[in-house]
Amino acid sequence: MRFILLLGVMCVLTPMFQTHLSNPTVSDLSLRNMDFAMNLYWKISSIHDRNIFFSPLSVSNSFAALLMASGGITHEEILTGLNLHLFINETQPLPNEPDLLPKLFQLLNENITQNGSRKLDQGMAMFLQSQYQVEKTFLDQIKEFFGAEIKNVDFADTANTTDFINTYIKKKTRDKIRDVISTLNPMTRLILINTIFFQGAWQMPFDPDFTRNAAFYIDSYSVVQTPMMWKLDKFYMMEDDQLQAKVLKLPYQEGFSMLILLPNKNVDYTVIDDEITASRFLRWIKQLQKIKLEVALPKFKLEQSYSLHSLLPEMGMTSVFSNTANLTKLSTNEGLMVSEVLHKAAIEVDEVGTTAAAATTVGITPYSLPYFFAVNRPFFFFIYHEDTNSILFMGRVTDPTEN
Numbered sequence: 001m002r003f004i005l006l007l008g009v010m011c012v013l014t015p016m017f018q019t020h021l022s023n024p025t026v027s028d029l030s031l032r033n034m035d036f037a038m039n040l041y042w043k044i045s046s047i048h049d050r051n052i053f054f055s056p057l058s059v060s061n062s063f064a065a066l067l068m069a070s071g072g073i074t075h076e077e078i079l080t081g082l083n084l085h086l087f088i089n090e091t092q093p094l095p096n097e098p099d100l101l102p103k104l105f106q107l108l109n110e111n112i113t114q115n116g117s118r119k120l121d122q123g124m125a126m127f128l129q130s131q132y133q134v135e136k137t138f139l140d141q142i143k144e145f146f147g148a149e150i151k152n153v154d155f156a157d158t159a160n161t162t163d164f165i166n167t168y169i170k171k172k173t174r175d176k177i178r179d180v181i182s183t184l185n186p187m188t189r190l191i192l193i194n195t196i197f198f199q200g201a202w203q204m205p206f207d208p209d210f211t212r213n214a215a216f217y218i219d220s221y222s223v224v225q226t227p228m229m230w231k232l233d234k235f236y237m238m239e240d241d242q243l244q245a246k247v248l249k250l251p252y253q254e255g256f257s258m259l260i261l262l263p264n265k266n267v268d269y270t271v272i273d274d275e276i277t278a279s280r281f282l283r284w285i286k287q288l289q290k291i292k293l294e295v296a297l298p299k300f301k302l303e304q305s306y307s308l309h310s311l312l313p314e315m316g317m318t319s320v321f322s323n324t325a326n327l328t329k330l331s332t333n334e335g336l337m338v339s340e341v342l343h344k345a346a347i348e349v350d351e352v353g354t355t356a357a358a359a360t361t362v363g364i365t366p367y368s369l370p371y372f373f374a375v376n377r378p379f380f381f382f383i384y385h386e387d388t389n390s391i392l393f394m395g396r397v398t399d400p401t402e403n
Contacts, residue, residue, distance in 0.1 A: 024100075024104065025104075026104060026107050026108050026111060026388060027388065027389075029104045029105065029108055030108060030388045030389055030390045031278060031282075031389075032082070032083045032084050033056065033057065033060050033082075033083075033108075033390060033391070034278035034281060034282075034389070034390075034391055035083040035277075035278045036056060036059075036060055036081075036082050036083045037056030037057075037060075037278075037391045037394060038276055038277055038278055038281075039083065039315055040054070040056055040059065040308075040311070040315070041054075041056075041276065041394060041396075042273070042274065043311045043314060043315065044306065044311065045273050045396065049270065049398060050398055050399070050402070051302050051304065051395070051396060051397055051398055051399060051402060052304065052395045052396040053302045053303075053304045053345050053346070053347050053393065053394075053395035053396075054304060054306060054343055054345050054393070054394065054395065055196050055343075055345055055392060055393050056391055056393075056394065057196065057390060057391065057392050057393075058122075058194045058195070058196045058343070059194075059308065059341075059343060060082055060105075061105065061109070061122070061124065061146065061194050062124075062192060062194040062341075063078055063081070063082055063317075064082070064101070064102060064105045064146075065102075065124065065142055065145075065146050065148070065192060065194075066078060066192070066320070066327075066338070067079070067082075067101065067102070068099075068102055068138055068141045068142065068145075068329065069138050069327050069329045069330035070320065070325075070326055070327055070329060070330075071326045071327075071328055071329055072326040073319050073324070073326065074319045074320050074324075074325050074326040074327065075326070077316050077317050077318060077319055077320065078317055078320060080315075080316040080317075081312055081315045081316040081317035084101070099141065099145070102141060102145035102146070103145065105145060105146070106144075106145045106146070108388060108390065109122060109146075111385075111387060111388055112385045112388060112390055112392075119198060119199055119200050119252075119253075119254055119256070120196070120197070120198045120199075120256070120392075121172070121195075121196070121197040121198075122194075122195070122196045122197075123147070123149070123172050123194070123195045123196075124142070124146045124147060124148040124149070124192070124193065124194045124195075125148060125149040125150075125151060125168065125172075125192075125193045125195075126142065126148050126149070126150050126151070126190060126191070126192050126193075127151050127152075127153050127161075127165055127190065127191040127192075127193070128150065128151070128152050128153070128189070128190055129152075129153065129154070129155050129188070129189045129190065130152045130153065130154055132189050132190070132331070132333075133331060133332070133333065134190070134330060134331050135329060135330060135331060135332065137329070138329055138330050151168075153165070155184060155185070155186055155187070155188040155189070156186045158183070158184040158186055161184060162181050162182075162183070162184050165180075165181055165191065165193070166178065166179055166180060166181055168193070169193060169195060172195040172197070173195055173197050174197060176197070176346050177195070177344055177345075177346060180305075180342055180344050181342070185339065188339070189331075189333075189336065190330070190336075196392065198256070198383065198392060198393070200252035200253060200254070200256050201252065201253050202250060202251070202252060202253075203251045203252065203253055204231060204233050204235075204250075204251075205351060206229040206230065206231050206297070206351035207230075207231070207351065208229075208350075208351045210229070210230040210231075211227050211228065211229050211230070211299070211351060212227070212228060212230075213225045213226065213227060213228065214226065214228035214296065214298075214376065215376060216228075216298055216376050216377065216399070216400055216401070217376060217377045218377075218378065218398060218399050219378075224399060224400075224401045225401075226298045226299070226300075226400045226401050227298065227299045228296050228297070228298050228299075228376070229296070229297050229298070229299060229350075229351050230294065230295070230296050231294070231295045231297075232292075232293070232294045232295075233292070233293065233295075234290050234291065234292050234293070235248060235249065235250070235290070235291065235293045235295060235373070236248075236249040236251075236288035236289065236290050236291075237249065237288060237289070237291055237293065237371075237373065238284060238287040238288050238289060240280075240284065243272060243275055243280070244263065244264045244267045244272075245261055245262060245263045245264060245267065245272055246261075246262050246264065246373065247259060247260065247261055247262075247284045247288070248260045248262065248293075248295065248373055248375075249285075249288055250295075250297075251386075255385060255386050255387060256383065256384070256385055256386065256392075257383075257384060257386055258381055258382065258383050258384075259281075259284065259285070259381065259382045259384065260297075260375060260379055260380070260381050261276070261284075261379060261380040261381070261382075262373070262375055262377070262379045262380075263377070263378070263379070265377070269377075269378040269379070269380075269396070269398070272380070273396075276380065281382065281389075281391075282389065285389065291371055292371065293371050293372070293373050294371070294372050294373070295373045295374075295375075296372075296373070296374040296375060296376065297349075297375045298349075298375060298376075298397070298400040299349055299350050299351070299400070300347075300348075300349050300397055300400035300401075301346075301347070301348045301349070301403055302345075302346065302347050302395065302397070302403060303344070303345070303346040303403055304344070304345055304346075304395075305342070305343065305344045306342075306343045306344075307340065307341070307342060307343075308341035308342070308343050309321055309338065309339070309340050309341045312341060320337065320338045321337060321338050321339070322337060323335070323337060325337040325338065345393065347393065347395070378396065378397065378398040379396070379397055380394070380395070380396050380397075381394065381395055381396075381397070382394045
């Protein structure tokens with residue numbers, strides 16, 4: 001099975017009107033990012049009961065870059081919103097290491113992409129109003145730690161600049177994310193874009209000849225027919241009795257996996273929503289055991305967009321979106337604030353895999369009945385990097401027939 005996952009995050013800055021790190025590690029940062037992912041998921045899920053898909057890694061990378069531009073209460077609120085405030089002591093920055101936090105983000109991102117595979121591409125770009133003065137220190141930092149591309153544009157020419165930025169995003173996500181920007185404020189001074197693209201083949205792909213329509217139970221009253229993929233093999237799974245749910249791991253090639261959380265029959269997924277935490281996620285991974293399974297998984301295709309500037313203030317980030325924003329490390333020009341944070345993500349799930357991956361389907365005998373893992377009701381899923389446990393993408397499928 002092949003996964004195609006993509007996303008664009010955009011922070012728009014328009015005119016309006018440091019701390020001591022106690023030797024944290026990449027693993028510590030990954031755990032904090034996981035906490036942030038769960039918090040953001042709760043905010044999104046509280047709005048509606050439909051499908052959800054987003055990349056918490058892309059959002060945290062974007063605001064980690066903004067951390068380098070911020071000061072005062074704005075800096076502290078971004079730390080709080082990203083769940084990095086507990087990461088930090090109340091004293092002054094470490095002597096000789098004021099950039100320790102962006103360095104950790106740099107190391108984390110390098111660790112995730114260390115094999116140089118084209119399966120995962122990350123990128124950051126900053127679009128600046130021509131002749132707009134940005135602090136050299138900030139420019140140097142965002143290039144060094146996040147590999148950002150710097151591009152000059154004319155925001156007064158809204159039509160051409162909108163087309164230019166959308167074309168850039170489309171190219172970076174291999175034509176999968178389009179039209180992130182619909183309108184531009186001619187007073188915009190800076191747009192920060194973060195993109196992530198993931199394409200992976202299952203280690204054990206599904207045979208498309210076995211795919212057939214089957215029932216997916218949205219709730220007690222609604223049933224849809226959807227293409228369901230089938231696979232008999234040995235998989236890693238576990239049961240969370242307290243949560244009344246089962247967990248299945250579907251590995252990709254080259255160090256990435258999908259984790260599926262499936263509520264038990266007659267258990268409302270909305271009850272489980274608030275119980276998904278970073279510590280629970282790590283416990284699921286540790287308790288997985290290999291077992292022979294017959295797996296039924298629906299094909300699905302999602303594209304989701306979010307205006308995060310309406311959600312992030314509820315997570316503690318308020319001043320950065322107001323006329324009290326302190327972004328003086330970005331520019332000495334007064335009156336800058338973040339006006340928008342736009343996030344768009346897409347995913348496509350099907351049976352496609354490689355011949356080598358298909359060769360892993362060994363060790364199955366027909367003499368005993370396998371355990372059945374049927375994903376035929378609302379479920380949650382996470383795409384993560386196994387070495388760091390970093391969550392690249394996460395989502396919820398309540399109806400696989402809806403994009």
